[in-house]
Amino acid sequence: MSVDADTVRKIAHLARIKLPDERVEPMMNELNNILDWVEQLREVDTADVEPTTAVIANRLRWREDEVTDGNVQEKVLANAPKPLHGFFAVPKVIE
Amino acid sequence: MSDLTNLPIAAMRDGLNRKDFSAKELAEAHIRAVEGARTLNAFTVETPERALAAADAADKDFAAGTAKPLSGIPLGIKDLFCTEGVETSASSNILKGFVPQYESTISARLFADGAGMLGKLNLDEFAMGSSTETSACGDTINPWRAADGRNLVPGGSSGGSSTAVAARLVAGATGTDTGGSIRQPAAFTGITGFKPTYGRCSRWGTVAFASSLDQAGPMARDVRDCAILLQSMAGFDAKDSTSLELPVPDFEAALTGDLLGKRVGIPREYAIDNIPADITALWEAGRAMLRDAGAEIVDISLPHTKYALPTYYIIAPAEASSNLARYDGVRYGQRETPDGGNLIDMYEATRSAGFGDEVKRRIMIGTYVLSAGYYDAYYLQAQKVRTLIKRDFEQAFRECDVILTPTAPSAAFPLAEKMDDPVSMYLNDVFCVPASLAGLPAMSVPVGLNADGLPLGLQLIGDALDEEGLFNAGYALERAAGFSAQPEKWW
Structure with missing residues (x-):
């Protein structure tokens, strides 16, 4: 399988990365190089093999449903590029 | 290079205990070394004030008889660990200026045990x-x-850590290893690096790359120093759901150097083509060293070894594409907003400007292999092959106690040599990635120099949770190899 220019544009949009037109073809070639190389995994017989979900057996723990953190609005906003009135601000999303 | 910066951590600890020198003198010697080595560009941020503050506290503790395990030991912290109040960028433009409001569990544990921080160490982006x-x-x-x-690379991704330890700028450093990022740079710089079992070290507060693989570990002069550092780093953390709720063994106590009754496995599939003759010779010498320490050498097979790298380069980018979705220009980091642009335009411009080429490539690959129609063919198949790789190791550890391989397929290479060919860069981790996919502990020990006088390392892989056995095998190898070479100071 290999990707074409339209697929590269589609993936870039899904990944929310703006890809200038002149970068589409180089990116396509780079991705195809990598995809050609990983293609060899197809030759492995994985019938009846379960996919790995955890490398080391572990059990998710329960905890009490209680507040353990909070009241740190200033810290939460400390690194925000554009905090406004105690919120994260973004460009207008409703016309 | 003063005598104080040349001591291993164990000797610093003893010297501080005996009051041969003060923690302040130790910190000052390292601060001078850091200032004198800026040509190496090991640090992203220098924090001499933190090192001195920790040294003052340590000297008080030594005077009061309340010293902690790492009191007065000056460390470098890979810039992937969030450090409260000190910029943490993961060496990415998208996080430039990010000042964490909290401390990662790993750095918090080291500091709680008395260690100081000389600064944050450079790494490959994310x-x-x-x-x-x-x-x-x-x-x-x-x-x-x-x-x-010619200038050589220090390996990666923990290249700031490997350089800082090898150049005697720090007593030890933290690293992280997703597919070899502790072991390969350790081999390239003639130091020791240890990746514990997945789950031994908390991932909380460490900038995430591929969460099912990421593990923190120590990088230091020798095996004992790694054991000392891991003792403080390892342990259960309720804030990381994959943290293992198990007691932490006494790693230093495991260092006897006696391998009598132990079996060392040599995986035949690691004898791949195009490996320099001196690395093959080193591997053979390593077998003899471990045999002399009492071990029995056994041939083993890890049949799916050749599929480990392609498996890794599906799984790691897939997880990365998900983890790095958080860099959206909203909550932290850099933001780019095109004139009149909407929210989506802002996301796309921010991520385009903030991520470098390799990160973009991996996000794109990861997005593709997880996308509708390709998930089964790529991602699910890779997770199944991962099961087979893990199974290979489970079977091998019925026949041996520890596995010996080269750490990397070459010595350190010149800057810029591999940057135009991603796949050739990926091949650096051919020997490291299988243990990462299986979550196993593994370490690199410096064993010799190649014909050009550059350090080479051997890798030891242990069974899950057997850090003690692995540390001891590493200690035996280190004693037999007697590696004491250091880079000649030119910086």
């Missing part, structure tokens, strides 16, 4: 790379130089 050249903070230079005087 730990994606094997040479530290994808860093947005510039290349780190290996203190070891080629015979022709």
Whole structure:
């Protein structure tokens, strides 16, 4: 399988990365190089093999449903590029 | 290079205990070394004030008889660990200026045990790379130089850590290892690096790359120093759901150097083509060293070894594409908003400007292999092959106690040599990635020099949770190899 220019544009949009037109073809070639190389995994017989979900057996723990953190609005906003009135601000999303 | 910076951590600890020197003197000697080595570009941020504050506290503790395990030991922290109040950028432009409001569990544990911080150490952007050249903070230079005087890479992604330890700028450093990022740079710089079992070290507060693989670990002069550092780093943390709720063994106590009754496995599939003759010879010498320490050498097979790298380069980018979705220009980091642009335009412009080429490539690959129609063919198949790789190791550890391989397929290479060919860069981790996919503990021990006088390392892989056995095998190898070479100071 290999990707074409339209697929590269589609993936870039899904990944929310703006890809200038002149970068589409180089990116396509780079991705195809990598995809050609990983293609060899197809030759492995994985019938009846379960996919790995955890490398080391572990059990998710329960905890009490209680507040353990909070009241740190200033810290939460400390690194925000554009905090406004105690919120994260973004460009207008409703016309 | 003063005598104080040349001591291993164990000797610093003893010297501080005996009051041969003060923690302040130790910190000051290292601060001078850091200031004198800026050519190497090992640090993204220097924090001499933190090192001195920890040293003052340590000297008080020594005077009061309340010293802690790492009191007065000056460390470097890979810039992937969030440090409260100190910029943490993961060497990415998208996190430039990010000042964490909290401390990662790993750095918090080290500081709670008395260690000081000399600064934050450079890495490949978001730990994606094997040479530290994808860093947005510039290349780190290996203190070891080629015979022709050319600058070499320090390995990666923990290249700032490997350089800082090898050049005697820090007593030890933290690293992280997703597919070899502790072991390969350790081998390239003639130091020791240890990746514990997945789950031994908390991932909380460490900038995430591929969460099912990421593990923190120590990088230091020798095996004992790694054991000392891991003792403080390891342990259960309720804030990481994959943290293992198990007691932490006494790693230093495991160092006897006696391998009598132990079996060392040599996987035949690691004898791949195009490996330099001196690495093959080193591997053979390593077998003899471990045999002399009492071990029995056994041939083993890990049949799916050749599929480990392609499996890794599906799984790691898939997880990265998900983890790095958080860099959206809203909550932290850099933001780019095109004139009149909407929210989506802002996301796309921010991520395009903030991520470097290798990170973009991996996000794109990861997005593709997880996308509708390709998930089964790529991602699910890779997770199944991962099961087979893990099964290979489970079977091998019925026949042996520890596995010996080379750490990397070459010595350190010149800057810029592999940057135009991602797949050739990926091949650096051919020997490291299988243990990562299986979550196993593994370490690199410096064993010799190649014909050009550059350090080479051997890798030991242990069974899950058997850090003690692994540390002891590493200690036996280290004692037999007697590696004491250091880079000649030119910086």
